[in-house]
Amino acid sequence: xxxxxxxxxxxxxxxxxxxxxxxxxxxxxxxxxxxxxxxxxxxxxxxxxxxxxxxxxxxxxxxxxxxxxxxxxxxxxxxxxxxxxxxxxxxxxxxxxxxxxxxxxxxxxxxxxxxxxxxxxxxxxxxxxxxxxxxxxxxxxxxxxxxxxxxxxxxxxxxxxxxxxxxxxxxxxxxxxxxxxxxxxxxxxxxxxxxxxxxxxxxxxxxxxxxxxxxxxxxxxxxxxxxxxxxxxxxxxxxxxxxxx
Amino acid sequence: xxxxxxxxxxxxxxxxxxxxxxxxxxxxxxxxxxxxxxxxxxxxxxxxxxxxxxxxxxxxxxxxxxxxxxxxxxxxxxxxxxxxxxxxxxxxxxxxxxxxxxxxxxxxxxxxxxxxxxxxxxxxxxxxxxxxxxxxxxxxxxxxxxxxxxxxxxxxxxxxxxxxxxxxxxxxxxxxxxxxxxxxxxxxxxxxxxxxxxxxxxxxxxxxxxxxxxxxxxxxxxxxxxxxxxxxxxxxxxxxxxxxxxxxxxxxxxxxxxxxxxxxxxxxxxxxxxxxxxxxxxxxxxxxxxxxxxxxxxxxxxxxxxxxxxxxxxxxxxxxxxxxxxxxxxxxxxxxxxxxxxxxxxxxxxxxxxxxxxxxxxxxxxxxxxxxxxxxxxxxxxxxxxxxxxxxxxxxxxxxxxxxxxxxxxxxxxxxxxx
Numbered sequence: 001x002x003x004x005x006x007x008x009x010x011x012x013x014x015x016x017x018x019x020x021x022x023x024x025x026x027x028x029x030x031x032x033x034x035x036x037x038x039x040x041x042x043x044x045x046x047x048x049x050x051x052x053x054x055x056x057x058x059x060x061x062x063x064x065x066x067x068x069x070x071x072x073x074x075x076x077x078x079x080x081x082x083x084x085x086x087x088x089x090x091x092x093x094x095x096x097x098x099x100x101x102x103x104x105x106x107x108x109x110x111x112x113x114x115x116x117x118x119x120x121x122x123x124x125x126x127x128x129x130x131x132x133x134x135x136x137x138x139x140x141x142x143x144x145x146x147x148x149x150x151x152x153x154x155x156x157x158x159x160x161x162x163x164x165x166x167x168x169x170x171x172x173x174x175x176x177x178x179x180x181x182x183x184x185x186x187x188x189x190x191x192x193x194x195x196x197x198x199x200x201x202x203x204x205x206x207x208x209x210x211x212x213x214x215x216x217x218x219x220x221x222x223x224x225x226x227x228x229x230x231x232x233x234x235x236x237x238x239x240x241x242x243x244x245x
Numbered sequence: 246x247x248x249x250x251x252x253x254x255x256x257x258x259x260x261x262x263x264x265x266x267x268x269x270x271x272x273x274x275x276x277x278x279x280x281x282x283x284x285x286x287x288x289x290x291x292x293x294x295x296x297x298x299x300x301x302x303x304x305x306x307x308x309x310x311x312x313x314x315x316x317x318x319x320x321x322x323x324x325x326x327x328x329x330x331x332x333x334x335x336x337x338x339x340x341x342x343x344x345x346x347x348x349x350x351x352x353x354x355x356x357x358x359x360x361x362x363x364x365x366x367x368x369x370x371x372x373x374x375x376x377x378x379x380x381x382x383x384x385x386x387x388x389x390x391x392x393x394x395x396x397x398x399x400x401x402x403x404x405x406x407x408x409x410x411x412x413x414x415x416x417x418x419x420x421x422x423x424x425x426x427x428x429x430x431x432x433x434x435x436x437x438x439x440x441x442x443x444x445x446x447x448x449x450x451x452x453x454x455x456x457x458x459x460x461x462x463x464x465x466x467x468x469x470x471x472x473x474x475x476x477x478x479x480x481x482x483x484x485x486x487x488x489x490x491x492x493x494x495x496x497x498x499x500x501x502x503x504x505x506x507x508x509x510x511x512x513x514x515x516x517x518x519x520x521x522x523x524x525x526x527x528x529x530x531x532x533x534x535x536x537x538x539x540x541x542x543x544x545x546x547x548x549x550x551x552x553x554x555x556x557x558x559x560x561x562x563x564x565x566x567x568x569x570x571x572x573x574x575x576x577x578x579x580x581x582x583x584x585x586x587x588x589x590x591x592x593x594x595x596x597x598x599x600x601x602x603x604x605x606x607x608x609x610x611x612x613x614x615x616x617x618x619x620x621x622x623x624x625x626x627x628x629x630x631x632x633x634x635x636x637x638x639x640x641x642x643x644x645x646x647x648x649x650x651x652x653x654x655x656x657x658x659x660x661x662x663x664x
Binding site: 027029030049050068069070074075076078111113114115116118135136137154155156 | 279280281282284285286287288289291292295
């Protein structure tokens, strides 16, 4: 009994003394059309701007849809239309700032950009390949029926390993294909202008929120403390006409 | 000649230096260019924008553009963020406005304390003529104190998107007017209200007949406000009017340059501690026309109301209003308004000499608000009103003195502390 209690205490102390690990992944900042999030063991719900991203969350985008989200501590994750992505892991050591993250791309397009502050690695798992990402900007596209994965590197260097064997290093401006049961194709040069997956990939661009197009303002109405429609009350209160005056 | 030859190496060195400097700068800039940096800065910039932190958004969008000068989205968002940043200072003059804070950081309560001092040309509302005799109108000086406190237990509840959820506000206000000479006209008023709102607003609050309440920042096409409360007014310490009130307000933002607000208000009025009771209802609609920005607008409104009481008069009213809000600078806002109201009153009681009379009331007002410091505003107001009644007879009731004509002008300066 005492041994079990001591072991529990020890485990608790070890957990408490370990470097702080945060599991928050990021926040949705732009949404276009149909974007849904399914928490682990939960049911799908529409994702909206401002929603947080938790571990195990599966994000699905519909046709002509997309989403952009922060990928903490310093990353940007953009999904194109008809994408299915699961956030498997995102651990940030708050002492060293190093992180260890993993995503699964089941279908569709994804762009991941990591900033200078992102110290660590991201592993992207697809049906046919595993992509190792470290401080870069890349696009991953998975063809759903075949699982064929195309990895295009916009900036930096990534390693792409086929699940059936074979690994290549892909540099900026190069792309590789990984088909089921095959090793990655040798990296080939691509047109740099075709590599950018913006938030508008697969459809029209994200429009800025309606309220941002036209700056908005107060709808001043009469308040109970106003004897007069506008200037009589609230912040401009003071002696004035009385209700019966 | 020899002097020229001796200076040539120095000149060549300076020339080379001048040529090399821009090249070095270009190389340095090129080295800093990064699509990854631009993408990340842009995404976090949008997040800052969504949270209302426009200064941070501007910084991040600029960082994105430095890293990728061809980033068109970042340029567009930078322009929007800069505009919102400029307008931020202007909109804080709005009632109860606490700044464009992220929803989760909105304070759960607010407080406003105000004091004003002014002159009132006709506080007793004395007519120009009584029983055919010219009367002397006495003017007086008045001090006004005003305290409003509100708490907001929740925002945007019941929806995945807080901007489309329910918000609750509980508000209370006390107000006192004290005249320098005419003590018998001193007025005190307290009010309390429960306000349930649905939807969001670009400036984070909705207004209705019972005042304003906070809601999430956003731009829902429709917003709804349900209000219920009580107002108690006393003159010289004696009960004057207690009104139990409920109201429904609907705001439709049908276009970027217009919005429509419809209000329905019902009241049970209790005059002079139960001496007389009346039911009142009114329906009003107003149309906003925004002049380039949302805090600069023209508003036209019309409302119809009716008060039924068994003892005095049944009064039907029709009122038209026009209102102009004009921000002069980021810190100074001017508002102008005018209205005309027609009341048709009919007595069901035979003791009155006239069973029916009409009253027309015109009002014009101007107000200026100047934000002199954080939380502190200086305000100035002036209003003029004239009431004309078409009956030549003297009609008296417990609470309404209806004469043939009276005028009143009020002007004041004050300070407001808003937290």
